[in-house]
Amino acid sequence: MPVNGIFSGLRISASGMRAQRIRQNAISSNLANVETTRTAEGGPYRREYVVFTAESEDKDTRLVNKREGLRGMQTTERHLPIPPDNFPRDERFFGRGVRVAEIRKDTRPPKMVHDPSHPDADQDGYVALPNINPVQEMTDMIAATRAYEANVTAFNATKGMLMQALQL
Amino acid sequence: MTNLRWIGCAREDSHGLGTPIASLIDRLSRSKRMRGPSTVMEGGVMLGELLFQRTALPAVKKSLDAAMLRSRVIGNNIANVNTPGYHRLEVSFEEELREALDRTKLKGTTTDAGHMPIGRKDTGRVNPSVERPVDQTLPSGVNNVDIDTEMAKLAENQILFNYGIRFARGAYRKLNAAIQARSLPLQQ
Secondary structure (H helix, E strand, O other), X not given: OOOOOOOHHHHHHHHXXXXXHHHHHHHHHHHHOOOOOOOOOOOOOXXXXXXXXXXXXXXXXXXXXXXXXXXXXXXXXXXOOOOOOOOOHHHOEEOOOEEEEEEEEOOOOOEEEEOOOOOOOOOOOEEEEOOOOHHHHXXXXXHHHHHHHHHHHHHHHHHHHHHHHHOO | OOOOEEXXXXXXXXXXXXXXXXXHHHHHHHHHOOOOOEEEOOOOOEHHHHHHHOOOHHHHHHHHHHHHHHHHHHHHHHHOOOOOOOOOOEEEOHHHHHHHHOOOOOEOOXXXXXXXXXXXXXXXXXXXXEEOOOOOXXXXXXXXXXXXHHHHHHHHHXXXXXXHHHHHHHHHHHHHHHHOOOOOOOOX
């Protein structure tokens, strides 16, 4: 993803929206599988959660290292500053949005529920149910929705500014 | 005006224009400047300089740059609202611009390429910079991004940008009206 360019602000917000949508998908999957006892890898379904990571920042060393011209030292307060040639510092480091690093499986042990009539019950009559707490999933879902909305607002703000600039 | 001379010197701004908005605005202002040879008045002041450089427009241009950059940085903070260990970024610009515009400070004029700039900075040399403030608090529990603050800053930044655009539009409109020797319509 290029750092510069008019639309990079929109791309950053879009990366946030995408990350929250993936989180939302994981939550939906957890809620759908709240009582799933059989999975391809065996055992009950395990809760999934996403891990976010900030996209690596871009450091433009080419511009940072460009220190041309003389630079005066101020040894008393009556000295006037002699600034160095002003390199474009705004290119120094930028965030580049967010990315889903991985979707992890929760390692917490499954919930053991006594239900001898269940086909997947063990010899003591206990069924291993997924380690999902629906209340936690619901609150996560609200958080994901709100974060998504915040990203949409940021997206619209940047878009509005670009549209305004076109009318100059 | 008998003392107008035509000389073939291309005017190039010394500072690089970082963001596309700046180049867009710059191109706009260039297209309204005289093309080809510049008009030089008796005192050595170029018409383009008089119309554009010696007004509030360069400062407005810079603050539009800063607002565009800030929207990107705030967007990045919001995108990372759930990223553990993320440190929020901030754009600093206004303080530096205020210093550059402070008329009480001394400023040396550079008339030769070998001259060093001295004292107060040129407005053209003030650039917005992205910083990472040192802040150990954890308002959201996982990082130092406070979503309410970011949203407020986003709104504030948007209004500031709209103001800059409106100001620049008004200035260009006035120039245009003067060039065409007509009065501005009362409602804009």
